[in-house]
């Protein structure tokens with residue numbers, strides 16, 4: 094990890110409660126938007142932009158999908174996001190499109206809309222605006238860049254959109270025909286230049302109206318609302334130390350649901366995604382370090398470069414919009430026992446780097462992930478600490494890795510059980526084994542007893558049988574709406590069996606290969 098500049102907090106006029114973004118050719122400026130106002134509520138209720146619909150308000154269905162873009166090296170980078178769980182302030186300094194913004198002022202439809210009409214993809218009024226926006230993001234990422242869209246890319250782009258009337262086929266067809274329409278070029282330069290003018294005030298979010306720990310309440314007696322977007326690591330850590338009561342967020346794909354489903358209020362939010370020092374992925378000879386502001390898609394892509402088996406596993410994590418907003422750091426810090434990345438990271442021997450601001454300087458410590466969790470959604474992270482990096486060892490030549498997720502739906506669903514197995518095989522013997530499991534205990538867990546039953550043994554059917562028996566007994570899973578305890582135990586056995594077969598070169602039958 095590179096050295097980060099350290100600068101003490103300065104008192105700078107507050108800018109962070111004013112929300113500025115580009116929409117329909119101009120910068121919109123909104124004062125007094127509460128920190129926990131969702132983007133969907135801002136659009137529908139405050140701005141009366143009602144083309145964006147609310148379906149589930151949980152990031153699940155995609156009805157509320159809008160597209161945001163931010164300048165990176167002079168070009169816009171487009172993302173489809175679930176506006177229902179995105180705090181409105183998270184899009185400060187970005188450009189925004191809703192389904193009502195695609196047709197020209199003269200009423201000419203955008204190619205994605207024309208394609209949806211031509212393929213009869215336009216169905217109910219709830220889901221269609223969301224599908225169209227996912228296709229618009231896809232169009233900007235591919236067709237506008239001269240690339241074509243195939244079924245795989247279409248499925249990926251639409252993986253966060255549910256249609257309850259089962260009309261996916263014409264929508265996928267519409268996606269695959271996008272390149273047939275004459276290219277439609279969005280003029281990015283004026284948007285980039287309008288957004289660039291906002292940048293200086295984006296840097297000035299160090300000052301804070303939050304009430305420091307132990308300080309008297311402000312005269313009104315009310316805690317002052319604030320949405321903080323520090324850009325420097327030292328500022329983030331100082332905010333975290335001074336205001337432990339504030340809600341820290343990254344992509345808000347978990348925290349957003351606490352607003353809409355848990356009806357929680359968050360008067361004070363610290364958003365870490367603008368911290369430049371945490372936006373990188375750094376490769377070293379022995380490990381990869383993934384910054385806390387890196388989104389899940391980029392994180393899984395980086396891990397899959399070393400270990401291709403992680404690619405398809407990453408595709409099973411939520412849907413495209415959640416993977417584009419949510420972070421690996423957020424998944425690990427949130428500590429859900431059914432979080433997907435942790436069994437894998439435990440099997441890989443990953444560590445987390447926790448950072449804090451103590452005694453006037455940045456401090457840090459490394460904690461192995463298998464020792465990080467202390468109970469249900471509890472960890473060793475102190476209230477003033479931030480999970481800054483996830484550090485993953487690079488593979489040894491003798492490594493063999495398997496990682497499986499079992500969920501009710503293929504896409505956009507959370508695990509019933511997750512299992513990751515890393516073996517170092519030498520002359521047919523298990524020289525090293527690490528197993529991570531999810532959905533089977535109060536925390537993501539390491540299967541130490543099963544590892545002990547395998548360590549040093551020949552990798553054969555007898556060892557497999559012993560390992561299966563041990564693994565089945567090692568955890569006491571719960572029965573819940575995702576699976577019964579018995580099912581979970583059985584699945585652990587079966588996944589180990591599958592790993593054995595795959596390690597012997599017998600790859601499982603894939604349904605797609607039968608058609």
Ligand SMILES: Cc1cc2nc3c(=O)[nH]c(=O)nc-3n(C[C@H](O)[C@H](O)[C@H](O)COP(=O)(O)OP(=O)(O)OC[C@H]3O[C@@H](n4cnc5c(N)ncnc54)[C@H](O)[C@@H]3O)c2cc1C
Nearest residue numbers: 152343344345346347348411419420423424426432433480
């Ligand atoms: C539709 C949908 C599908 C989903 N599918 C899956 C799935 O398949 N698998 C899965 O595992 N999860 C899934 N999730 C859950 C969620 O997307 C992930 O847990 C995600 O990684 C959370 O990251 P985030 O950046 O959005 O965290 P946030 O929501 O911003 O934060 C979550 C929590 O972590 C804390 N936090 C975040 N970053 C840090 C940090 N750097 N340091 C300290 N604390 C931090 C926050 O304070 C908060 O308490 C899904 C969610 C939705 C809405």
Ligand code: FES
Nearest residue numbers: 148149150155177
């Ligand atoms: S309303 Fe369903 S994802 Fe937002």
Ligand code: FES
Nearest residue numbers: 217220256257258
């Ligand atoms: S398009 Fe809305 S249910 Fe199918």
